[in-house]
Amino acid sequence: ELKVEQNPLFLSMQEGKNYTIYCNYSTTSDRLYWYRQDPGKSLESLFVLLSNGAVKQEGRLMASLDTKARLSTLHITAAVHDLSATYFCAVDASGGSNYKLTFGKGTLLTVNP
Amino acid sequence: DAMVIQNPRYQVTQFGKPVTLSCSQTLNHNVMYWYQQKSSQAPKLLFHYYDKDFNNEADTPDNFQSRRPNTSFCFLDIRSPGLGDAAMYLCATSRGKGVTENQYFGPGTRLLVL
Helix, strand or coil, rough: CCCEECCCCCEEEECCCCCCEEEEECCCCEEEEEEEEEECCCEEEEEEEECCEEEECCCCCCEECCCCEEEEEEEECCCCHCCEEEEEECCCCCCCCCCCEEEEECCCEEEEC | CCCCCCCEEEEECCCCCCCCEEEECCCCCCCEEEECCCCCCCCEEEEEEECCCECCCCCCCCEEEEEEEEEEEEEEECCCCCCCEEEEEEEEECCCCCCCCEEECCCCEEEEEC
């Protein structure tokens, strides 16, 4: 059974600081997704990582994938309050054959002034 | 704009009273998913359709059923809602076709069971 673990689960940081959220998964996969969820809202797609070494950046967020280590990171640079949300990683370990994602538990990020 | 639409956005039902949640999409995607998300938890996949092919998760209770009458619409039926079924229900779509591309989520329906 595929397990997806995120850490930390809770992250409180000051504006202007940098931090990294980690996503580990238990079986071979080269397909990993990051989503953002604001309170009471749906999931918004942030990044789709589809190969080893993939790196994508959008604003203050950068995501990377190391399939050999079964690890993805979401790096936050110079955090601002607007980044406060819950961030989920999700993994497809089926090789694309069953169209299913397994989600991590999410990281609740709070950025304080 | 192409999108995933869910109705209603909020649904209040009584314990044991059947309820149907609706999802429609204009993306012409092959795959449609239903997730249940309880407070402070990750989304949990209930089932998905690839075209008309229905795929139930092993741990989805029998109380939950789904219908997909055509490409655009998918329904979630909860036959006898219990208090534990109160949650956000998220519909999502993906293109499928042998590649797990991104899933696009609707705004969700928040279900309250009294």
